[in-house]
Amino acid sequence: MGYIKEILPKIIRYRLHRIGLASSGRPLNFTFSVTNVCQSRCRTCSIWKLYENDPSKRDEELDIDEIEKIFRSLGHVYIFNISGGEPFLRPDLPQIIKLACEYLRPAVIHLPTNALAPDLVEQKTLEILKVINESNPAIQFTFKPSLDHIGDRHDDIRGVKGNFEKVITLFQRLKERKGQFSNLHVELGTIISRWNVNDIKAISEFVLGLEPDSYRNEIAEQRSEMFNGEDPVTPSPDEYRKAVDVFIQTMNTGKKKKVFFQRLTNAFRLVYYDLAIRIMKERRQVIPCYAGISNAHMTPYGDIWPCCTLGYDMSMGKLRDYDYDFSALWNSKRAAQIRGYIREGRCHCPLANQTYSNILMNWPSVIKAMKNVGFNP
Secondary structure, eight states: OHHHHHHHHHHHHHHHHHTTSSOOOOOSEEEEEOOOOOSOOOTTOOTTHHHHHOGGGGGGSOOHHHHHHHHHHHOOOSEEEEESSOGGGSTTHHHHHHHIIIIIOOSEEEEEEOOSSHHHHHHHHHHHHHHHHHHOTTSEEEEEEBOOSSTHHHHHHHTOTTHHHHHHHHHHHHHHTTTTOTTEEEOEEEEEOTTTGGGHHHHHHHHHHTOOSOEEEEEOOOOGGGTOTTSOOOOOHHHHHHHHHHHHHHHHTTGGGSOHHHHHHHHHHHHHHHHHHHHHHHOSOSSOOOBTTTEEEEOTTSEEESOTTTGGGGOOEEGGGGTTOHHHHHTSHHHHHHHHHHHTTOOOOOOHHHHHHHHHHOHHHHHHHHHHHTOOO
16 A cells, blocks of 8 residues: 555645645656657557658657756656657667666556567567566566557558557567566557547457456547647547447456456546546546646657647747756746646646546545445545
8 A cells, every 4th residue: 555655645735736835746647758750650640750751850859868867857756658659669768767767766667569570679678677677676567569450450540561460479479478577567558549439349359358467548639749630530529438338348347356456447447438528528627637747748859748738839848958957847937837727727638647647636536436446435
């Protein structure tokens, strides 16, 4: 129960900060997009076009010395999410994670991949696991290849022929490694978009047949981060509701046989699904959003965002302009202005990473989750 003792004071502080009675503190959840390089040509994302249009942009990415300065100034976070582009195309990825273990000291490290380079990804993952276990074997490492459909349909959505077979190959390889690493969790994840929303039942049945440690899904969104603001990637609320019903049915199957933490995770997902649908339909923050307080997102260039949905449109600033001092940027006038924009409800989105944090800050949502898991607080 140590994580509760760690998280609860932060929840209280974040709530007090939002009403002006405390300083912001440090984020609980930190995401770092380590590179914008990507071999995928996804229908849901146009990050890959960035360097195709301007190859020199890659030279602007933070180097390892800059990352060390930033991590040292940031200090402890609870969850460290790695994002991209394709993270494994960053040659020094194991070194980045080593620095994260040293300075951020996370309880959880989450790492996705498009699985297009299975040999490289497997090799780097084993290096990363060695780094983590030498630092602190209690750190949980969740590894998530992306699977958006079955067979050629996945390749069509992801834009690269043969991608589906590589996902399955990599997933099976890493799953076989679980006996060597007790802190390794091999998952699969699906982005629910207009190109697969009507096939979720078949996709879900296929994925669960592979027996991943967890099956994550989130809705495709128009995000500043992905340069897809003009692309109609998001399914309608009614389409998403039907897809969600499939996941709810799956989670409720054999619920009593699941261990407590699996039931707890599923309970929070049930609350998330309900909130995501309401946000899409009502087009408002259904519960208060703590983006830029509980969560922070860093780009490959050292920009700090409150979330990846607002992204470049609402950057809090560049850490290079603050001599890599996270606190100076996080407590800046610009950061306060953006928090005010969010607090006023001038934006809304069903971003999963942020919504889960928002649930923790909202007592009615927490109580609902506890009821879902069969526990009354």
